[in-house]
Amino acid sequence: MTSLEEARSLLREFPVVDGHNDLPWALRKIGYDLDARDISRHQNAHLHTDIPRLREGGVGAQYWSVYVRSDLPDAVPATLEQIDCVRQLLARHPADLAPALTAADMEQARRDGRIASLMGAEGGHSINCSLGTLRGLYELGVRYMTLTHNDNNPWADSATDEPNVGGLSAFGREVVREMNRLGMLVDLSHVAATTMRDALDTTSAPVIFSHSSARAVCDHPRNIPDDVLERLPGNGGVAMVTFVPKFVLQAAVDWTLAADENLRAHGFHHLDTSPEAMKLHRAFEERTPRPVATVSTVADHLDHMREVAGVDHLGIGGDYDGTAFTPDGLGDVSGYPNLIAELLDRGWSKTDLAKVTWQNSVRVLGAAEDVARELRATRPVSNATIESLDGREG
């Protein structure tokens, strides 16, 4: 049996729990026209994600990101629309996608041969500094919240913004405690290392990194420093390795910096995707070929993360449909078997791989539920405000 066949066979028993997929955002960009992007058929021309390729990739559970932009005032209503989109997808594909809110739901979906579908909110801006809104999102099914996206929010610093409150503010710590009480996982992807450490100091439940890799392997702020990885065994959490080339491959990091600089030098914002900006970008790419990450690049991260955090604290978060580029061999959601095959070739045991693909991520949600059950008995609902805790407007 080739290692790829072996990987597929392993995934049939212990499928992938993926921590982050931006399909809802991709659908939002086309006005949620779910008929135009029927994911029960191949959508290779438009998306990284559809049901046939999820099946091919051995995905057994997916956290659908209900990401919305952090630079507009409509984050709360937009997040509700994203949640509504996920619910519509689940209603349309009941044979393939199983609504899941708990670890038990995930296991049931695995037994039924369906893809457990969970939701994660990407950025504290989605609650607009309101714990009542946080509880609303929980009730609507959101089971993790990334504390920030690319920008700071008033109570937490982002990895890709200037230091502001120096990690978590007092209100930020209260958000973490209320998430613990609810049983919503605290997601530390995207946040500053200071925020990671503050959150680990505050939380009484395991945390996740829904899509982050190792900073020691590739020095990018979106990745996790070793001192934080080292704390995962004590916390019980899971770091879900991401594939995004500009985070995992040093040459791609450097290339992206140069490409961004090129856009800025011509007076554009580095995230501008207007035709003029794209034209400049393509010209740059012709002059300077884009470095390509591979399955091996991602495996290097997992090797390191296993060494530092231990195999019980690893998972996978592809960030499909949330990134323009993908590594060779991991071009869309059908690619996971290639990564598992690579790890088999590197000598990872099947027992360890079952932890990485399925068991760790299911365990962490179950542990958050256990903590919530205890906290709900002892801790009252928090209605703290940012004004009362941080002494200023949110």
Next chain:
Amino acid sequence: MADLQDELHTTGGLDAVPDLFEDEPRAPVGDPDGTQLERARAVLAAHPVADGYSGLPWALRHLHWYDLELGESSVDTDVPRLRAGHVGALFWSLHLPEGIVRDRAVGATLEQLDLVKSVVGAHPDGLRLVCTAGQATDARHCGRIAVLLGPAQAAALDDSLGVLRALHSLGLRVLTLTGVSWAGQTGLTRFGEEVVREMNRLGVLADLSGASTDTVARVLAVSRAPVLFTRSAARALRPHPANLPDDLLAGLGAAKGLCMVPLTPEQTGPSVRAVADHLDHVREVAGPECVGLSGTFDAGTAHPQDLADASRYPHLIAELLHRGWTESQIALLTWGNVQRVLRGADFTARAAQQRRQPSTARIADLDG
């Protein structure tokens, strides 16, 4: 007793079962020799009030250290007074103060929904959150006062049908169609019509108190589910803008909607008799199956003499008995009509879901 009832998990499964008991003929429960007030209490014991509007959520928002179970003097509504008044169900308003609009209205409405849930959760012996007619009846059979979520303001949608669906799944059942571009003085826009159709598909009732004449006319034409006026009396008796002229009351009667008369002096007059005059008038013009009650307590308004809080309903019912209302008419007024309208919303929703997908319409597409 309460402990025993805690063990009864009767809520699920009953939603879909029509409440057969309601339609059975009942022997009069009133004692013909007693006073009208005693008769009123007896009738209300069998047919409690389903109150169309309570401002309690906003009143509680900034109140600390309260207890509705034991009695709370800082508000007009608490469990002892609801029980004394024979209130069996209440619509808890999620209306916001003026000036909270767009994305802030969505967030504030989520906070109000959250607050209602934690208040109801903190009073499990007195209150129970319900979403359907069947659940309301079930709560009553378990000795609990049913709390329904709504009305919320149309602004709470931020012009988004996705937000409407999210709020519905959080329990919202009534939406007031005023104060937005798609339901204004000139009636419903195309997007407004789509909102009403989506409300029908979900089972969210339209509240038209305060809506423009054109909006009312258009909603009555478009909506397949019965509509509510959660706070409207008779304009023939009192010229308040939210009160309904006779032609509209007649139209409401034909559409089998529900006019819920508020207990506020501005809209009905300062006495029990003034309120009864409005109830008489609405019954006459719209019909006995189209009239209801709306305490409007804790909503920042004054109340008629002798109707100062939720415990005073028997005084109003006694006046109606005195005026010759039959027990079956009172049963419709207090409980039956609200049950019918809630059930109508559910039936409409079930039928609509067979033939309509969730609407992806956006206001920019339809209203330009």
